[in-house]
Amino acid sequence: MILKTDKLVKRFGGLIAVNEVSIGVEEGSITLLIGPNGCGKTTFVNTVSGYYKPDGGKVYFMGEDVTGSPLHKMYEKGFVRTFQIPSPFLQLSVLENLLLAARNNPGESFTKHLLKSSWKNYEMEAVDRAVQIMKILGLESYWDKEPASLDAGALKLIEIGRALMSGAKMVVLDEPIAGVNPKLAHNIFSHIVKLRDEMKLTFLIIEHRLDIALKYVDFVYAMHQGRIIASGTPDEIARNEQVRMVYIGG
Numbered sequence: 001m002i003l004k005t006d007k008l009v010k011r012f013g014g015l016i017a018v019n020e021v022s023i024g025v026e027e028g029s030i031t032l033l034i035g036p037n038g039c040g041k042t043t044f045v046n047t048v049s050g051y052y053k054p055d056g057g058k059v060y061f062m063g064e065d066v067t068g069s070p071l072h073k074m075y076e077k078g079f080v081r082t083f084q085i086p087s088p089f090l091q092l093s094v095l096e097n098l099l100l101a102a103r104n105n106p107g108e109s110f111t112k113h114l115l116k117s118s119w120k121n122y123e124m125e126a127v128d129r130a131v132q133i134m135k136i137l138g139l140e141s142y143w144d145k146e147p148a149s150l151d152a153g154a155l156k157l158i159e160i161g162r163a164l165m166s167g168a169k170m171v172v173l174d175e176p177i178a179g180v181n182p183k184l185a186h187n188i189f190s191h192i193v194k195l196r197d198e199m200k201l202t203f204l205i206i207e208h209r210l211d212i213a214l215k216y217v218d219f220v221y222a223m224h225q226g227r228i229i230a231s232g233t234p235d236e237i238a239r240n241e242q243v244r245m246v247y248i249g250g
């Protein structure tokens with residue numbers, strides 16, 4: 001398991017938004033977190049990623065106890081939420097946007113990289129990686145285009161590509177297909193699957209559109225009122241009575 005939580009708790013005053021949530025995310029998997037509005041999904045992810053301090057329980061990332069680690073520490077360890085990556089620069093190309101998201105950009109620490117050769121090596125490696133990522137995401141033919149000229153699906157893929165350039169090992173996506181048409185939504189999920197298969201990347205995804213998402217993910221956790229009420233394969237979750245009750249309202 002790349003990520004594990006053990007009885008994680010987050011309270012807001014008297015409200016227990018995350019109530020002893022224990023989950024495990026397999027490395028190289030796509031894991032989905034579902035549940036009705038207000039059930040605690042965002043608060044759970046915020047508590048894991050260091051945006052909130054937990055009121056109880058533990059978080060383990062890559063075998064290390066990271067309970068209460070701040071957001072930037074989790075990011076350094078490779079646990080990345082796409083909002084941590086600055087928004088794309090609309091006047092720059094797709095390639096330039098990917099390059100700017102690369103971590104340890106020598107431009108950031110001038111004195112460490114006075115030698116031109118280290119700049120060159122760094123730049124070549126970064127360009128190679130960006131090209132590899134653009135190929136997997138099907139963005140290579142747009143490499144010199146400005147993001148603003150592309151569709152919503154491509155923008156989402158650029159966002160994921162930039163998370164990858166930043167050295168992410170696990171990416172958390174908050175409703176990656178919200179507001180995009182079904183064709184683009186399937187396209188986004190197909191590329192997430194490719195990243196899992198070709199780069200061994202792990203995803204934790206919050207998504208409401210189960211008709212689409214369940215076709216692509218490996219494992220699902222269902223939350224209701226701060227607790228995990230079911231977990232299993234997409235098939236098991238689609239057949240789960242309690243999950244159906246919560247979603248359809250009995």
Ligand SMILES: Nc1ncnc2c1ncn2[C@@H]1O[C@H](COP(=O)(O)OP(=O)(O)OP(=O)(O)O)[C@@H](O)[C@H]1O
Pocket residue numbers: 012015017035036037038039040041042043044
């Ligand atoms: N900062 C906060 N202060 C107080 N209460 C909060 C705060 N953030 C969330 N809550 C409450 O915690 C509960 C869980 O909210 P959360 O946003 O985590 O749910 P969610 O499952 O992500 O919902 P959605 O699908 O609508 O995004 C809700 O009752 C919400 O009102």
